[in-house]
Every structure is written in structure tokens, then in C-alpha cells.
Amino acid sequence: DSFKSAAGSQTAKVQQVVTSPDGEKRYWFKLEGGQASPGMGDSPEPVDATITQDYETAAAMSKNELSGTAAYMSGKLRVSGDLMKLMQLQGALGQMPTALKGIDVDY
Structure with missing residues (x-):
């Protein structure tokens, strides 16, 4: 599995905030042992970033139409916390759209 291979033995906890005119949606995921555990709302544990x-940016990234690096470099994605940790996870994060493609999502 390409995600598990890219994740390797890395560990991280990441909070995601998606903004829209209707307010914020908050999600989190924990990466550990080559597996990602996602959740809705605020992370129950302190996050690394x-x-x-x-x-629009979140949807494009989810559909693999925009990379996280391109979104960050263009100012469409902001990071607070440990940017270096996220950079180390770049391979695994890049595989997440493929790993999650079986989830039914309406955009």
C-alpha cells in the first residue's frame, strides 16, 4: 500500500480547519504505525500542527487536483505549529487522497 509505505514509522497529530462562508469545519488525523486515524471536530490530543x-482548496486537494505544497506556496493553505514535521510527512500526505478515494464525498 503506497500510503503505508510513504508513512513508514512516522507519527504525527494534525488538526485541519476548513473555512467557508457558513463557518469552519474542523477535522483531525493521527498518523501512527503507517496508519491514519481520522476524526471530526477538534483533536482529543495536542496536535503537532x-x-x-x-x-475550494480543501476540495481540490481531496480530489488530488492540487498538492499541499502548491497550496502552501500560493498562500491557499496556512500552517501553524511544526512546519518541519509536516514537511517530513509530505510523502504520506500526498498519498492520502488515493488512500481515501473509497470514501463517498459530496463536493
Whole structure:
């Protein structure tokens, strides 16, 4: 599995905030042992980093139409916390849209 291979033995806890005219949606995921455990709302544990982006950016990233690096470099994605940790996770984060493609999502 490409995600598990990319994740390796890395561990991280990340909060995601998606903004829209209707307010914020908050999600989190924990990466551990080559597996990602996602959840809705605020992370129950302290996070290494928080990623904030608008709905259009989040949807484009989810559909693998925009990479996290391109979104960050263009200012469409903001990071607070440990940016270096996220950079180390770049391979695993890049595989997440493929790993999650079986989830039914309405955009």
C-alpha cells in the first residue's frame, strides 16, 4: 500500500480547519504505525500542527487536483505549529487522497 509505505514509522497529530462562508469545519488525523486515524471536530490530543484552508482548496486537494505544497506556496493553505514535521510527512500526505478515494464525498 503506497500510503503505508510513504508513512513508514512516522507519527504525527494534525488538526485541519476548513473555512467557508457558513463557518469552519474542523477535522483531525493521527498518523501512527503507517496508519491514519481520522476524526471530526477538534483533536482529543495536542496536535503537532494545524492546517487551515478554504473549502475550494480543501476540495481540490481531496480530489488530488492540487498538492499541499502548491497550496502552501500560493498562500491557499496556512500552517501553524511544526512546519518541519509536516514537511517530513509530505510523502504520506500526498498519498492520502488515493488512500481515501473509497470514501463517498459530496463536493
